[in-house]
Amino acid sequence: MPELPEVEIVKQSLNKIVKSKIIKKVLVNNRNLRFKVPKNFESYLKEKKIIKISRRSKYIIFEIILEQYLIIHLGMSGTIHLITNNNQKNTNLSFYQKKDLPQNHNHIIFFFNNFKIVYNDPRRFGFVKIFKTKLDLLNYFNKLGPEPFSNSFNTQYLKKRFKNRIKNIKNFLLDQSLVSGIGNIYASEILFISKINPMKKVKNLTVSEMYKIILNTKFVLKKAIRKGGSSIRDFKNIIGSRGNYQKEFNVYAREYLSCPSKRCESKITKININNRATYYCKNCQK
DNA sequence: AAGAGGCCCTGATAGC
DNA sequence: TGCTATCAGGGCCTCT
Numbered sequence: 132m133p134e135l136p137e138v139e140i141v142k143q144s145l146n147k148i149v150k151s152k153i154i155k156k157v158l159v160n161n162r163n164l165r166f167k168v169p170k171n172f173e174s175y176l177k178e179k180k181i182i183k184i185s186r187r188s189k190y191i192i193f194e195i196i197l198e199q200y201l202i203i204h205l206g207m208s209g210t211i212h213l214i215t216n217n218n219q220k221n222t223n224l225s226f227y228q229k230k231d232l233p234q235n236h237n238h239i240i241f242f243f244n245n246f247k248i249v250y251n252d253p254r255r256f257g258f259v260k261i262f263k264t265k266l267d268l269l270n271y272f273n274k275l276g277p278e279p280f281s282n283s284f285n286t287q288y289l290k291k292r293f294k295n296r297i298k299n300i301k302n303f304l305l306d307q308s309l310v311s312g313i314g315n316i317y318a319s320e321i322l323f324i325s326k327i328n329p330m331k332k333v334k335n336l337t338v339s340e341m342y343k344i345i346l347n348t349k350f351v352l353k354k355a356i357r358k359g360g361s362s363i364r365d366f367k368n369i370i371g372s373r374g375n376y377q378k379e380f381n382v383y384a385r386e387y388l389s390c391p392s393k394r395c396e397s398k399i400t401k402i403n404i405n406n407r408a409t410y411y412c413k414n415c416q417k
Numbered sequence: 418a419a420g421a422g423g424c425c426c427t428g429a430t431a432g433c
Numbered sequence: 434t435g436c437t438a439t440c441a442g443g444g445c446c447t448c449t
Contacts (some may be wrong), residue, residue, distance in 0.1 A: 134442060138446055165425070165444085189443080207443055208427080236427080254426045256443060298420065307444075363442075383442095405421065408440080423447080431439080 133189055133205035135279065135312030136355035137374065141211055142186040148213055149193075149241075149248065151182045156242040164238060165206060165258040175261060176201065176241070188275050188311035198265040204378070206256025212237075212249040275311040279348045284310050289341040293333035299403045300336065301329035313348065316361060316383045321347050321409045323382045327411050328416045329402075354379070382410035390415060 133141075153370035157176045158358070162168040169175075182194040193201040212232050232249060239250040239259065250259075262268040277283040292309060303309055304318040322329050325343040327336070333353075336344075355361060363384070381391050386401035390412040397414035 137442080169427090204443085206426095207441070252426095253428065254441085254443095256426070296419080302420085305443090318426095318440060361442080407443095419449105421447105421449085422434105424445090425443105427441100431437100433435105433437085433444085 133209060134314030134317050134355075134361075135154070135186075135189060136304075136352055136376065137360035138186055138189045138191060138205065138286060138312075139356050140360045140374070141205075142184055142191050145184045145191065145193075145211070145248075148182075148246070149181050149243065150183055151179060151180065152243050154241055155244060158240040159238065160240070160304055161236075161238040161255075164255050165204075166260070169261060170238070172261065184202075186273050188278070188307060189314070190272075192268070196284065200262045200265075200268050201252065202260050202262070202268075202271075204257050205274070206252060206254060206258070207252040209250065209257035211250040212251060213246060214249060215246045243277075274308055276307060276309045277311065279310050279312055279352055284345060284348070286338055286341045286345065289336075289345065290338065293336060293341070296333050298333060299330045299404060300327060300333050301409050302345075303333050304348075305407070310348065312352070315407050315409075316346075316363075316380070317355065319350055319383045320381060321351050322406070322416060323411060324351060326417065329404060329411050331417075383411065385410060 136409040154176050155178070159173060161167050162264075164330065176195065179195045182197065185192045185194070189204060191203045191205075193203075195201055195403040205209075205211075214232060228324040233251055233301055236253045236255075237249050237251050238255070240319065241248040260271070262271065277288070291302075296303075296354075301318055301322060304313050304321065305315065319329065324347045325340065327344065355376040358374060362374040363377050382399050385399045387398050390397045390399060392412065392415050395412065395414050397412050399410055400413050401413075402409050
């Protein structure tokens with residue numbers, strides 16, 4: 132599920148549900164996530180009031196006490212489920228009803244007064260971390276490039292970063308130290324709209340191509356957020372949930388299908404770039 | 418130092 | 434049906 136738009140949707144939903152609520156209890160069923168869940172995790176969070184929830188890149192950030200934080204990264208397969216105690220229909224689209232809670236891999240459960248929040252993650256590439264000062268949190272995010280929507284993601288910046296670099300642009304868009312939050316789906320989509328070949332070496336990009344990448348990154352991610360993110364592969368399990376952006380894909384998962392550009396007769400091509408599937412139109416993207 | 422590749426893990430699907 | 438191989442939305446680590 133989770134690239135920037137999906138994480139943003141989860142964050143927004145969490146803000147509606149758990150902001151200003153007190154965590155009554157935490158249960159960890161499996162500590163073996165990407166990183167070990169710390170021993171003091173449960174006791175630290177117990178009886179703490181959540182001040183607010185924010186997002187940096189693909190990380191969800193809970194401010195627990197003033198300037199102390201819990202972060203959650205969903206990895207490849209992490210999902211967050213709201214389980215309510217009553218049968219009242221939950222109108223918040225990003226959450227699940229009880230019947231939709233998977234049987235397995237419910238690794239962490241946060242108990243509140245009238246509901247619980249469940250962290251589920253089959254592949255366990257996700258993780259949680261606690262930071263007890265704002266400085267620790269900022270240091271942790273130090274390596275991350277700018278948020279795609281920030282003004283510091285501009286052509287001057289890309290010119291500097293791309294100079295003399297032979298890596299291809301698809302790979303570079305996935306590099307979180309360049310710009311943070313883009314994942315494998317949106318990288319292909321951004322390059323299609325920008326009409327740039329994913330294999331193109333960044334040192335050969337013109338300034339106008341960089342400009343297109345910047346604008347289209349913002350455009351694609353914003354539109355995906357507006358559509359509630361992309362829901363793929365777990366369709367059957369997602370009820371009461373959500374995203375519609377997968378209907379807007381131009382190239383991702385569309386191998387052999389027609390290029391959506393007007394007057395283009397080509398089919399979408401799938402290639403591997405650093406072992407990640409990459410989709411593009413050979414005719415439109417030069 | 419930059420860039421490529423392996424690896425962590427489970428589940429769905431394709432092919433034999 | 435039942436096996437094996439391949440592939441998934443991420444990111445850290447190691448090697449050259």
